[in-house]
Amino acid sequence: LLVEQQNVSGVKVSFADSQTGVQTEETIKSSIVVLAIGHSARDTFSMLLSRQVPMEEKAFAVGLRIQHPQNMINLSQYGREDAGALGAANYKLTRQTKSGRGVYTFCMCPGGYVVNASSEAGRLAVNGMSYHDRAGENANSALIVTVTPEDFPERGALGGVAFQRKLEEAAYQAAGGKIPVQLYGDFCQNKISSQLGGVNPQMRGEWAFGDVRSIMPEPLNLALIEAMEGFGHMIHGFDRPDALLAGIESRTSSPVRIWRDEQFESEVRGLYPCGEGAGYAGGITSAAMDGIKVAEAIAKRYAPCPADQE
Numbered sequence: 001l002l003v004e005q006q007n008v009s010g011v012k013v014s015f016a017d018s019q020t021g022v023q024t025e026e027t028i029k030s031s032i033v034v035l036a037i038g039h040s041a042r043d044t045f046s047m048l049l050s051r052q053v054p055m056e057e058k059a060f061a062v063g064l065r066i067q068h069p070q071n072m073i074n075l076s077q078y079g080r081e082d083a084g085a086l087g088a089a090n091y092k093l094t095r096q097t098k099s100g101r102g103v104y105t106f107c108m109c110p111g112g113y114v115v116n117a118s119s120e121a122g123r124l125a126v127n128g129m130s131y132h133d134r135a136g137e138n139a140n141s142a143l144i145v146t147v148t149p150e151d152f153p154e155r156g157a158l159g160g161v162a163f164q165r166k167l168e169e170a171a172y173q174a175a176g177g178k179i180p181v182q183l184y185g186d187f188c189q190n191k192i193s194s195q196l197g198g199v200n201p202q203m204r205g206e207w208a209f210g211d212v213r214s215i216m217p218e219p220l221n222l223a224l225i226e227a228m229e230g231f232g233h234m235i236h237g238f239d240r241p242d243a244l245l246a247g248i249e250s251r252t253s254s255p256v257r258i259w260r261d262e263q264f265e266s267e268v269r270g271l272y273p274c275g276e277g278a279g280y281a282g283g284i285t286s287a288a289m290d291g292i293k294v295a296e297a298i299a300k301r302y303a304p305c306p307a308d309q310e
Contacts, residue, residue, distance in 0.1 A: 007269045010029040011028050014026075056259065058279055060252055062250050063216075064247040065114045066244065073235065075236075088110035089110060095231065111139065122169060124179070125164075137200060145227075182244075183243070192209055199243060274291055
């Protein structure tokens, strides 16, 4: 980001040729920059902090992926194991725990797979996906617990990033770089699993049994177990001992919020933080809506409507 006297003057971008690997730099001059980065753009967060763009740590949520047989979810939601023309069933569960933490399912993937979504060496993160036909053997979702800056190992704007990295390092170590997997019953008893039950892992990426419970701080584990007991009353079998847990789901939303005013503009004038990475959205649709608001704010700046002029 190029800044002159607290005003944006453009951006410098660099990229490598896919064939030769030769690095190329380009400077794009502009008095307006829309900062619509993703919620895992850690290098960009650091760069913005070095340019003194105001930002702060914020609460988000972390947790584990859980897998159940899809026909079990179909039976609970539809009353039959064969979904037929209805398509693979989904669900959404929430629970407030005694400690005050919220636990909820997120990014539910009917007939889907748990995928290795790691992006940094020596760190491991998982996500979930479904193919268009949703024909996989299992249903999976992220089972996540809310965290606040008080949970982070260090304070400051990037405290949440440091927290994510600590969890991802523990996940990497739990199974030697493969996706660590533990049966829910063994998770509760705090012992590493040695064999599968009635749920077969549906993964995109290598997996191995590991100490999943060691990845998160114990208060988060206890909140998850408390919520699971309640979820078992909502969907019969949700808390079955052979349900599969895998971790860590650390990238649910942005760990930072990049400050902006009521006109959507940063203190660095001309910079418009936007969407999920900037901390103003929690998914694809809300990020798109935020993008529309930012575009309208910029349009008004250059072509104010008659009502605004009055």
